[in-house]
Amino acid sequence: MGNYVSREDFEWVYSDQPHADRRREILAKYPEIKSLMKPDPNLIWIITGMVLIQLVSFYLVKDLDWKWVIFWSYVFGSCLNHSMTLGIHEISHNFPFGHHKSLWNRWFGIFANLPLGVPYSISFKRYHMDHHRYLGADGIDVDIPTNFEGWFFCTAFRKLVWVVLQPLFYAFRPLFINRKPITSLEIINTVTQIIFDIIVYYVFGIKSLVYMLAATLLGLGLHPISGHFIAEHYMFLKGHETYSYYGPLNLLTFNVGYHNEHHDFPSVPGKNLPLVRKIAAEYYDKLPQYNSWVKVLYDFVMDDTLSPYSRVKRPPKGNEMQE
Numbered sequence: 001m002g003n004y005v006s007r008e009d010f011e012w013v014y015s016d017q018p019h020a021d022r023r024r025e026i027l028a029k030y031p032e033i034k035s036l037m038k039p040d041p042n043l044i045w046i047i048t049g050m051v052l053i054q055l056v057s058f059y060l061v062k063d064l065d066w067k068w069v070i071f072w073s074y075v076f077g078s079c080l081n082h083s084m085t086l087g088i089h090e091i092s093h094n095f096p097f098g099h100h101k102s103l104w105n106r107w108f109g110i111f112a113n114l115p116l117g118v119p120y121s122i123s124f125k126r127y128h129m130d131h132h133r134y135l136g137a138d139g140i141d142v143d144i145p146t147n148f149e150g151w152f153f154c155t156a157f158r159k160l161v162w163v164v165l166q167p168l169f170y171a172f173r174p175l176f177i178n179r180k181p182i183t184s185l186e187i188i189n190t191v192t193q194i195i196f197d198i199i200v201y202y203v204f205g206i207k208s209l210v211y212m213l214a215a216t217l218l219g220l221g222l223h224p225i226s227g228h229f230i231a232e233h234y235m236f237l238k239g240h241e242t243y244s245y246y247g248p249l250n251l252l253t254f255n256v257g258y259h260n261e262h263h264d265f266p267s268v269p270g271k272n273l274p275l276v277r278k279i280a281a282e283y284y285d286k287l288p289q290y291n292s293w294v295k296v297l298y299d300f301v302m303d304d305t306l307s308p309y310s311r312v313k314r315p316p317k318g319n320e321m322q323e
Contacts, residue, residue: 002155002156002157003156003304004154004155004304005154005155005159005304005305005306005307006304006305007150007305007306007307007309007310008309009150009309010144010150010309010312010313011235011238011309011310011311011312012313012314012315013136013312013313013314014314014315015314016314017135017136017241017263018241018242019135019242019263019264022264022283023264023265025283026280026283030279032279033265033276033279033280036265036268036269036272036275036276037265037267037268038098038269039094039095039096039097039098039269040096040269040270040272041096042271043087043090043091043095043096043254043269044096044097044108046087047084047091047096047108047112048111050080050083050084050087050115051084051111051114053080054077054080054081054084054115054212055115057072057076057077057080057211058200058203058204058208058211058212059204059208061073061207061208061211062204062205062207062208063207064207069210069211069214070214072211073210073211073212073215073218074214074218074219074223076215077211077212077214077215077218077219078214078215078216078219078223079219079223079225080215080219081115081116081212081215081216081219082219082223082226082253083225083252083253083254084112084115084116085116085120085124085220086253086254086256087112087254088109088112088120088121088124089124089128089254089256090254090269090270091108091109091112091121091125092109092121092124092125092128093266093269095269095270096108106121106125106185109121109125109189110122110185110188110189110192110193113189113193114192114193114196115212115215116193116212116216117193117197117209117212117215118171118193118213118216119186119189119190119192119193120189121189122183122186122188123174123186123189126180126183127142127174127178127180130142130178131143132263132266134316135233135241135242135263136233136312136313136314137313137315137316137317138314139177139178139316140177140178140316141178142173142174142177143233144177144313145169145173145308145309145311146176146177149162149169149308150307150308150309153308154307156302156304159301159307159308160222160301163221163222163226163230163297163300163301164221164222165221166220166221166229167216167217167220170220197209197212200212222297224297225249225252225293226293226297227245227290227292227293227294227295227296228245228249228253228256228257228259230293230296230297230300231243231245231257231259231290231293231296232256232259233259233311233312234300234306234310235310235311236288236296236299236306236310237288240288241311241312242259242260242263243259243287243288243289243290244257244258244259244260244261244277244284244287244289245257245258245259245290245291245293246289246290246291247290247291247292247293249293254270254271255270255271255273255274256270257290257293258270258273258274258276258277260284260287261273261276261277261284
């Protein structure tokens with residue numbers, strides 16, 4: 001596991017991202033896809049149910065031995081918390097209440113954030129919109145690793161460490177790539193989360209608090225669902241910067257695996273993305289795709305041609321303004 005990877009830089013391109021052109025072409029041929037661009041109010045009840053389930057979990061683990069607290073945080077809590085981050089992804093696109101109730105979606109995102117233990121929802125919304133508008137743009141898209149990540153995590157073992165520490169890199173990367181002024185909603189998100197964490201500690205005890213935080217850290221690190229972090233945009237095949245996954249874990253992740261479809265039609269909620277693929281099958285069936293996120297993780301770690309540098313990157317255009 002000590003061989004060094006062959007890449008020494010990102011895959012620099014000077015063309016626009018492919019999603020806008022494909023969206024225009026598909027809509028011209030299949031205008032009925034516009035009917036799929038609508039809110040999904042079922043998300044309100046699904047995400048509320050997930051929050052309540054995790055609250056019950058806090059009660060169930062509070063008196064367990066520590067080994068079982070960590071065990072259940074990985075086996076159960078991690079799945080729920082990682083799924084919740086993808087529910088927050090749906091919220092960031094205003095799918096629960098619709099675009100005309102944007103602030104309602106922000107408050108709902110703060111509520112959905114509670115079982116994660118760390119403030120996330122509001123900041124994610126701000127940076128995720130950049131990811132869609134300026135995919136791969138240097139200094140703007142914080143989904144792209146830093147140069148340090150590409151340089152240092154250059155062996156199989158180091159790449160494994162990088163996968164384990166993914167949540168930390170996603171949390172701190174914006175500070176080095178595209179720092180934004182803190183907003184009042186981010187402060188509210190943070191204060192609300194701290195108050196909730198204190199309540200969890202005083203009501204359920206330290207074990208429930210550790211369970212909650214460990215579930216987030218473990219669920220976003222070396223975990224089957226975390227394969228989507230790598231699968232979505234890491235360049236396993238030259239010339240392709242976005243990939244879809246059509247395996248069973250889409251059931252737990254609000255269809256985030258349908259990633260080409262999502263970037264082509266970011267106004268279509270996750271539940272309708274399979275319909276996009278079905279309607280425009282000739283566009284998506286020919287694209288590279290995955291059926292196992294676990295295999296994606298394994299291949300990323302073991303393949304000497306892959307590293308954090310395996311991302312398509314483009315210089316920002318003069319009119320690409322940071323929000």
